[in-house]
Amino acid sequence: MSYIRKFFPLVLLPVLFAGCSSITNLTPQQQTRNATGLYPVEVALASRQQTLLWGTIQPYVVVGVDFYPMRPTSLMKNRWETLLPVPATTNAVHYKFKFDYQYNSIPERRQDSKLSPEFRLTIMDK
Numbered sequence: 001m002s003y004i005r006k007f008f009p010l011v012l013l014p015v016l017f018a019g020c021s022s023i024t025n026l027t028p029q030q031q032t033r034n035a036t037g038l039y040p041v042e043v044a045l046a047s048r049q050q051t052l053l054w055g056t057i058q059p060y061v062v063v064g065v066d067f068y069p070m071r072p073t074s075l076m077k078n079r080w081e082t083l084l085p086v087p088a089t090t091n092a093v094h095y096k097f098k099f100d101y102q103y104n105s106i107p108e109r110r111q112d113s114k115l116s117p118e119f120r121l122t123i124m125d126k
Contacts, residue, residue: 021047023097023116026079030122038083039121043070043097045078045114053109054078056102062115063095086123093121 026042041061059070059080070080086093097116102109 021045021049021114023099023114025097025116025119027119027121029120030124033088033123033125037086037088039086039123040081041070041084041095041121042073042079042081043116044076045080045099049103051103051105053102053104058100060098060100061095062098063093067098084121086121091123093123094118095121 022045024044024046026044027040031039043059043061045057045059054077061068061070061082061084063084068082068084070082073079073081084093084095096118099114100111101113102111
């Protein structure tokens with residue numbers, strides 16, 4: 001019995017560091033083709049991971065092997081946006097969101113990342 005009491009806190013440690021995160025795509029699935037070829041993409045991240053260092057989060061939109069950095073939206077600490085370039089000859093783009101971040105750990109900070117499921121943006125002609 002004392003053996004269980006002694007090592008029980010060690011069993012709970014991974015639970016404390018593993019927080020639930022959800023990535024929410026705020027981008028419409030369809031957008032009308034425009035002359036610039038740039039389309040707004042927005043994402044929100046929710047996390048209950050208490051060790052997450054919010055100031056270290058660097059989100060990207062990933063299209064194939066291309067990474068497009070995102071910038072924070074005004075007045076929201078958990079939302080980011082960017083303009084995604086889509087060639088005039090393309091009618092649909094498949095993309096993911098990737099979040100690189102740091103979190104507090106013992107004895108020092110660690111790096112991690114989260115990857116969203118794939119999304120599709122359809123570009124419709126006028």
